[in-house]
Amino acid sequence: MEEIKNKYSILGKRIPRVDAPLKVQGQAKYAADYEMAGMLWGKIKRAPYAHAIIKSIDTSKAEMLPGVKGIVTGKDFGGFKWGWQGYTRDETPLAVDRVKYMYEGVAAVAAIDKDIAEEACDLIDVEYEELPAVFDPFEAMKEGAPLLHPERKTNILVEYHWDFGNVDKAFDESYLVMEETFQTPKSAKGYLEPPSVLAWWEHDTLHYVGAKGSPYMIWRILGRAFDLPLSKVRVISPIIGCDFGGTKNDGHALDFSACLLAKKTGRPVKIVYSQWEELTTCLRRHSMAVRCKMGMTRDGYLTGLYTNCVADGGAYARMSVVSMYLANGFNTVPYKLENFRTDTWCVYTNNPIAAAMRGHGRYHTQYAMDGVMDMMAKKLGIDPLELRIKNSIPNPKPGETYYTVNQVRIGSCGVKECLEKSGELFGWDGYKKENKVDGPIARGAGVSASGFLSGARLTGHNSCSAVVRINEDGAVNVLTGATDVGMGSDTAMCMIAAEVLGLDMSDMEIKRVDTAYTYPDPGSYGSRVTIYAGEATMHAAEEAKQQILSAAAKEMDVAPDELDIKNRRIFMKSDETRFMPWLQAVRLACYQGNGNVIVGKGVSRRGVKPAVQAFEKGIGDTGTNYGFAAQINEVEVDLETGVARCTERSSMGDDCGFPLNPTIVETQGIGGSYHQGIACGLYEEFIMENGNTLNPNFVDYKRPRVYEAPFPKFHHAITQDPFGPYGVKECSEATTSTGAPAVISAIYDATGVMIKNMPATPEKIWRALKEKKAQENK
Amino acid sequence: MSNKLIDLKFKVNGKEVELKVNPKTLLLEVLREELKLTGTRQSCEVSACGACTVNIDGKAARACSILAVQLNGHEVVTIEGVADGKTLHPIQEKMVSHGAIECGWCTSGMVMSARALLLENLKPTRDDIKKALQGNLCADSGYVKYVEAIEMAAEVMQGNK
Numbered sequence: 041m042e043e044i045k046n047k048y049s050i051l052g053k054r055i056p057r058v059d060a061p062l063k064v065q066g067q068a069k070y071a072a073d074y075e076m077a078g079m080l081w082g083k084i085k086r087a088p089y090a091h092a093i094i095k096s097i098d099t100s101k102a103e104m105l106p107g108v109k110g111i112v113t114g115k116d117f118g119g120f121k122w123g124w125q126g127y128t129r130d131e132t133p134l135a136v137d138r139v140k141y142m143y144e145g146v147a148a149v150a151a152i153d154k155d156i157a158e159e160a161c162d163l164i165d166v167e168y169e170e171l172p173a174v175f176d177p178f179e180a181m182k183e184g185a186p187l188l189h190p191e192r193k194t195n196i197l198v199e200y201h202w203d204f205g206n207v208d209k210a211f212d213e214s215y216l217v218m219e220e221t222f223q224t225p226k227s228a229k230g231y232l233e234p235p236s237v238l239a240w241w242e243h244d245t246l247h248y249v250g251a252k253g254s255p256y257m258i259w260r261i262l263g264r265a266f267d268l269p270l271s272k273v274r275v276i277s278p279i280i281g282c283d284f285g286g287t288k289n290d291g292h293a294l295d296f297s298a299c300l301l302a303k304k305t306g307r308p309v310k311i312v313y314s315q316w317e318e319l320t321t322c323l324r325r326h327s328m329a330v331r332c333k334m335g336m337t338r339d340g341y342l343t344g345l346y347t348n349c350v351a352d353g354g355a356y357a358r359m360s361v362v363s364m365y366l367a368n369g370f371n372t373v374p375y376k377l378e379n380f381r382t383d384t385w386c387v388y389t390n391n392p393i394a395a396a397m398r399g400h401g402r403y404h405t406q407y408a409m410d411g412v413m414d415m416m417a418k419k420l421g422i423d424p425l426e427l428r429i430k431n432s433i434p435n436p437k438p439g440e441t442y443y444t445v446n447q448v449r450i451g452s453c454g455v456k457e458c459l460e461k462s463g464e465l466f467g468w469d470g471y472k473k474e475n476k477v478d479g480p481i482a483r484g485a486g487v488s489a490s491g492f493l494s495g496a497r498l499t500g501h502n503s504c505s506a507v508v509r510i511n512e513d514g515a516v517n518v519l520t521g522a523t524d525v526g527m528g529s530d531t532a533m534c535m536i537a538a539e540v541l542g543l544d545m546s547d548m549e550i551k552r553v554d555t556a557y558t559y560p561d562p563g564s565y566g567s568r569v570t571i572y573a574g575e576a577t578m579h580a581a582e583e584a585k586q587q588i589l590s591a592a593a594k595e596m597d598v599a600p601d602e603l604d605i606k607n608r609r610i611f612m613k614s615d616e617t618r619f620m621p622w623l624q625a626v627r628l629a630c631y632q633g634n635g636n637v638i639v640g641k642g643v644s645r646r647g648v649k650p651a652v653q654a655f656e657k658g659i660g661d662t663g664t665n666y667g668f669a670a671q672i673n674e675v676e677v678d679l680e681t682g683v684a685r686c687t688e689r690s691s692m693g694d695d696c697g698f699p700l701n702p703t704i705v706e707t708q709g710i711g712g713s714y715h716q717g718i719a720c721g722l723y724e725e726f727i728m729e730n731g732n733t734l735n736p737n738f739v740d741y742k743r744p745r746v747y748e749a750p751f752p753k754f755h756h757a758i759t760q761d762p763f764g765p766y767g768v769k770e771c772s773e774a775t776t777s778t779g780a781p782a783v784i785s786a787i788y789d790a791t792g793v794m795i796k797n798m799p800a801t802p803e804k805i806w807r808a809l810k811e812k813k814a815q816e817n818k
Numbered sequence: 819m820s821n822k823l824i825d826l827k828f829k830v831n832g833k834e835v836e837l838k839v840n841p842k843t844l845l846l847e848v849l850r851e852e853l854k855l856t857g858t859r860q861s862c863e864v865s866a867c868g869a870c871t872v873n874i875d876g877k878a879a880r881a882c883s884i885l886a887v888q889l890n891g892h893e894v895v896t897i898e899g900v901a902d903g904k905t906l907h908p909i910q911e912k913m914v915s916h917g918a919i920e921c922g923w924c925t926s927g928m929v930m931s932a933r934a935l936l937l938e939n940l941k942p943t944r945d946d947i948k949k950a951l952q953g954n955l956c957a958d959s960g961y962v963k964y965v966e967a968i969e970m971a972a973e974v975m976q977g978n979k
């Protein structure tokens with residue numbers, strides 16, 4: 041993994057993360073580590089039905105239990121409903137008159153300890169009348185299916201029908217057309233830190249410390265829920281043990297319940313979900329059926345694409361409107377494609393709610409497209425890597441842009457380089473000649489490439505601000521509204537500020553979001569943080585720097601633009617021997633400026649104009665720019681048992697424009713493609729029965745461990761995107777999307793069977809092999 | 819169940835600790851709630867994720883699945899007891915410098931599993947390391963840099979680097 045050579049002194053370097061020393065000593069404080077004097081423990085009472093009317097709730101017995109300090113039910117929220125946008129507000133903090141998925145919360149208790157809170161939940165009597173339920177999205181779409189939200193008259197949560205070019209004509213003129221259906225599994229977000237919150241009321245202000253990747257989402261929602269001006273909602277971010285979208289992005293029963301219980305009891309209330317609660321009731325990735333039809337010329341050039349997607353949205357809308365856009369919005373990358381049509385639905389069912397997850401939407405269609413592409417490559421006798429390379433969108437020349445047929449604007453595209461380098465690092469050409477069957481073990485390799493937006497601008501409030509504050513001793517505080525949930529953005533912000541100011545990382549300090557002091561920021565999703573907060577931090581540091589330079593210039597009797605900062609010196613660019621020490625300049629600027637501190641402010645406004653036709657028509661440039669990735673994985677399949685596992689032989693190429701910190705990019709790329717990609721390709725899947733999750737723990741819900749981890753060789757494709765600060769783009773959602781297809785494609789290479797309903801568990805592979813044999817013997 | 823409190827005397831991070839505990843209290847609860855050693859994480863509660871790993875008499879163990887009273891007379895080291903004052907242990911040092919850590923949730927457990935391994939075997943193979951980390955789930959790093967960091971730490975501890 042080579043060092044990146046560049047013109048910067050800090051950016052592009054393998055600098056250790058700012059938060060790592062605290063984390064490695066167990067000193068980083070996560071939400072569950074906070075406690076307060078007089079604190080109570082809260083617990084949610086849950087419904088044992090997937091669909092039922094709540095006829096009555098009797099809390100009297102629970103209230104009598106010594107140690108119980110307060111109980112709330114859904115009604116106590118006064119009819120408040122919330123959702124991602126005004127038109128998707130379909131959810132109450134706790135169910136009021138109807139539960140719509142198994143173990144939905146119906147009441148909450150605060151007590152002096154956890155055991156009493158739990159016992160009190162058992163003492164709450166709820167009378168239900170069970171309703172017919174629907175768990176399959178295709179069933180739920182049918183006329184006469186039980187309705188989740190009767191006021192809507194249909195279970196269709198959202199549908200899109202987009203049409204670009206002339207797909208039918210393209211298929212007619214194609215040498216080969218294939219159509220196959222692929223199904224993605226129901227899977228967990230995969231973070232290990234369970235949702236957790238501590239809430240209290242102080243000076244008329246709601247205080248909230250919770251594990252949220254997008255703290256300003258819950259800030260706005262809590263303001264509405266409790267009818268408070270936003271100045272009286274104070275959300276404070278702890279360190280977060282991953283998010284990936286979903287429950288730890290916006291809200292869940294615990295968030296609202298802790299706040300209301302704290303209000304009712306006058307004491308701080310803490311609620312920590314158990315892993316069982318997380319895995320049965322929290323938001324998960326959509327499962328989606330993707331029927332994919334693709335056309336190609338004799339030489340393997342893509343001619344047309346049609347996708348037909350049906351997703352299970354679960355009981356409430358949440359972000360499904362966005363998810364379904366993202367499922368198809370970038371099917372026109374990373375390959376050149378002039379004809380594309382889709383029909384897409386997301387459907388309410390009585391399953392737990394589906395929501396955003398890394399590789400958001402894209403991962404489903406990517407799987408189907410790669411699967412069909414491999415099957416067509418085989419039919420055409422074209423190498424699957426070569427087929428992808430020849431279809432790749434070329435990297436636009438500097439100053440030029442490439443527009444896809446649905447008006448996605450691409451300023452840089454390194455997908456071809458990612459594919460080529462992955463092939464080289466893997467040793468693709470020689471690999472074909474290797475003998476790959478050894479007794480019952482067959483080896484094979486598969487490839488996938490993808491593109492994903494960075495800096496999502498699907499709504500209008502994507503601006504982001506930062507403050508860089510220089511104290512009188514020269515120490516720097518960086519403040520943004522952005523939240524590092526583990527991806528390393530706090531480090532990136534410090535690196536940017538240090539670079540601009542000509543200082544060291546040891547001079548930088550970044551604090552977590554506190555909505556009383558930091559600027560609002562939409563949150564950590566849509567690969568937007570480094571793009572927007574990074575640009576804002578750059579501008580803020582520049583403004584702070586100007587104040588230092590002005591103060592020094594006055595004293596040195598020169599113009600500010602004659603000066604620069606390096607190695608803690610303000611020096612004359614034309615004569616470096618004339619300089620002023622950093623601290624002297626800081627003191628001058630602080631004491632002579634306003635307020636004994638230097639404050640630089642910066643804004644990124646790239647995200648403020650949403651692509652208005654995106655959802656309805658699929659048209660538009662919904663990202664600020666686009667990251668690309670490719671990956672090749674080898675698997676070993678045991679033909680007798682059906683067990684498939686990744687070997688250490690693996691390679692990946694990532695085009696994040698410019699890797700601000702190559703080490704972080706590699707860990708993001710490897711982790712993203714592995715945990716959320718390969719994991720769904722081979723292991724992770726909720727087993728459901730009538731809305732009930734049968735494997736809600738990490739023993740029965742198989743997750744990949746270190747033995748299963750491939751050790752990829754990594755290539756950085758540096759394309760210097762024109763639209764991102766310092767040329768940067770996203771660096772883990774494209775890789776997340778390539779993980780599963782690469783291993784499924786590798787299994788196809790090893791065995792000739794295409795697994796169309798991942799994860800490719802031993803049983804599925806074994807059955808598919810048996811069926812293949814039966815076919816061949818016919 | 820009887821709630822009679824039981825005497826517990828054991829060593830935590832080199833210090834003698836004496837407490838009265840409920841017999842059903844888990845070691846994890848004593849560490850986090852009584853002793854305020856919150857670096858040991860609670861996450862899966864069923865010995866499957868390893869976030870609560872501590873060292874008991876030098877061996878890696880899951881604090882979520884051991885009753886506190888079982889520790890009488892034993893010695894526990896938690897993540898807070900690994901560094902030597904301000905000086906990081908080589909395992910910690912390499913995890914930081916090699917960029918293994920992302921969200922950090924699994925890190926305490928990773929360090930404690932690695933520490934137990936290197937106490938027993940200073941020259942582990944890559945496979946030994948994987949075996950030692952097999953009980954530690956990570957959600958976001960892909961494990962690769964954790965394994966490499968432990969390989970580097972072992973080199974340092976052997977005096978090679």
Ligand code: FES
Nearest residue numbers: 861862865868882
């Ligand atoms: S919390 Fe103990 S192993 Fe997961």
